Amino acid sequence: MAGIDLSFPPEAEAFRADVRAFLAEHLPKDWKGLGALDRADAKEFTNRWRRTLAEHGMIGITWPKEYGGQGRPKIDQVVLAEEFARVGAPIYRVPDTTSVKMLGNTLVNWGTEDQKRRHLPPLIAGDTTWVQGYSEPESGSDLASIHLRAVRDADEWVLNGQKIWTSCGMEGTGIFLLARTDPDAPQHRGITFFLCEFPNPGVEVRPIKTLTGDDEFCEVFFTDARIPAEHMVGPLNDGWKVANSLLGLERGEEAATNPIFFRAELDRIVQLARNTGKINDPVVRDRLAWCHMRVEIMRFLGYRILTQIVRDGKIGPAASISKLYWSEYHQKAVDLAMSLLGADGMVREGRRPNKHFRTDEPGAANTSNSWIDVFLINARSGTVYAGTSEIQRNILGENILGLPKEPRPIV
């Protein structure tokens, strides 16, 4: 088991000072966190802010300079995310999570020279927005069973099938996806990673209304959708490896920012307990103490992950512990917030959150709307998306504890 080293390399600390100076210079003077803005203002601010970030080389900082990046070490992205989280400033727009973080980093690792030159600069500028096409109606937890077919036809690939749960699908200028290219190979080995730009006459994107009434997810239908052969990313039939390779860095950012966001949220819950006069209730105090301990443990889980990243450049099995830990913690914390709201939680009032994963933004007021949305979707979906709690426990049981594997069907 890896130890915990709380120190970052001196170069990363120097970069941290630069990031702090940047934030001090560029954030509005009365900045209280993105959550202090209402939905429309937050969107407008984020779009403006994102342009400022791109202009000052604060997006894609680990990417090579020739593609518009800054060529910085990977740990610097973690430092940046951490410093931005501390002041409640976004590191980009919500759809950039798939666009910059997922696709951008995948292309840096696996893209051809042409792909990098063509796609990375507009990703940094925010001119393109790529959404994720992994899940299918029949392939959720069992992602490797995907059915969407890609068949080679001269200089093109022809796509047929369906993707679902594509976040921000309506805002996408393209979708990166996993498709089955060899139906005869073992499941994980017959999959390839592709890019499909919109509009495409063979592609139809339909919104799915979430339980909060928002158009957050989409389903994407492919009917003889043709894409150029050069839009394949990484080796043929090796898409599973391509898709999984970016998880390390993604989890590294989370390891640094989760404790900050959950701490800020817990501060709001404590405030809520004060506002509602329930702060002296022993049961409430007990639950608050429980939350506090979990958030502190989350910090140390995060430090351990960061230590591994700094030392080995990869994250290891701690990722499953971390995912399980924060997602199950979050449901309990938000249940506490809702029980503090009590009957006030029946009536929607005030600003609604901008995003439907993790916590509401730092700076958010304790409005019922903030907590109702976070209760209905953010907290409850946390144990489902990006690998359910059941999948995480299977990974922990089988890959970390070394228990015998659960019987699986022969495919």
Add this chain to the structure above:
Amino acid sequence: MSTTALTDDVLDMLRHSLRHVLTETSNVPFGDRLAELGWDEVVADDASTALRTLFEIKGETVSSADALTPTLARHLAKLTGDPALVGATVALPSPNGTSTCEGETLMIDAIVLSPLAATLVVAVGDRLALVFTEGLSTTPMRGTDETLGLTRVSGRASGCAWIDGATWTQLETHARWLLACELVGIGRHVVAAAVEYAKVRVQYGKPIGVFQALQHRLASAHVAVVGAGHVAAEAGVSGDAWVALVAKCVAGRAAEDACTQAQQCYGAIGFTWEHEFHRYLRRTYVLDQLLGNWRTLEHEIGIRLQESGVVPRIGTL
């Protein structure tokens, strides 16, 4: 176990009719539609079975028909022997305050689930007052469950009549029992629907219901709901305030637990508007808040146990 004057055949027919009347779209007040079914005769035969069945089915169908107001009005009419009260709107106390009486003036702060009738029954402490609704202001409580029609009633009522022969505690006991039955109905449906989903949703080449991780979630939820159902049934038979309080507490917690376990089985589809699940989740939250959520009721149970030093017996235990 209690015996019922209603035979199985009659109960089956009743369930069928109630399911229909709870889910149809109609502008006729729900109490009137119930009356057309010959509801009062059924209740006269076996009130606890009839009402439990009505509210369980209301929970199972997540119906937005307001069965609570007319049921409470009928109960009040029976307690007082005043049939005119059947037509009144019975209000629940506002969670953030209560109606108060100063001299001749009644300051009203209450919640209703139906459009206001000409007269309103409100609790002032443990007493019940009948007031005219003209001049009172209403504010829809839009939010977590939009379909429930919760409305806040407030204002000054001049001229009210105190109702003799019934107390708020009696109405609250009745209402807590009915809400417990509804929450049990929700829990029962939510578990059953998730079980059906787990049988047909295939991952790794098998229905996900074969995985013990999900079996255990649903089995635990089932145990909670079955237990809550027994306490709710006893609350109806006994008419006891303590049992009704325990029943509401246990049912709120069981329904919440059922929702949590079921949602994890549904995965992403459970977060969509088109799937029915979210209606049950929202309804559970709001019903749990009415007349004390399970956490505050647990607190109350603890205080009473501490004060009395005696564990009350429920039913024949």
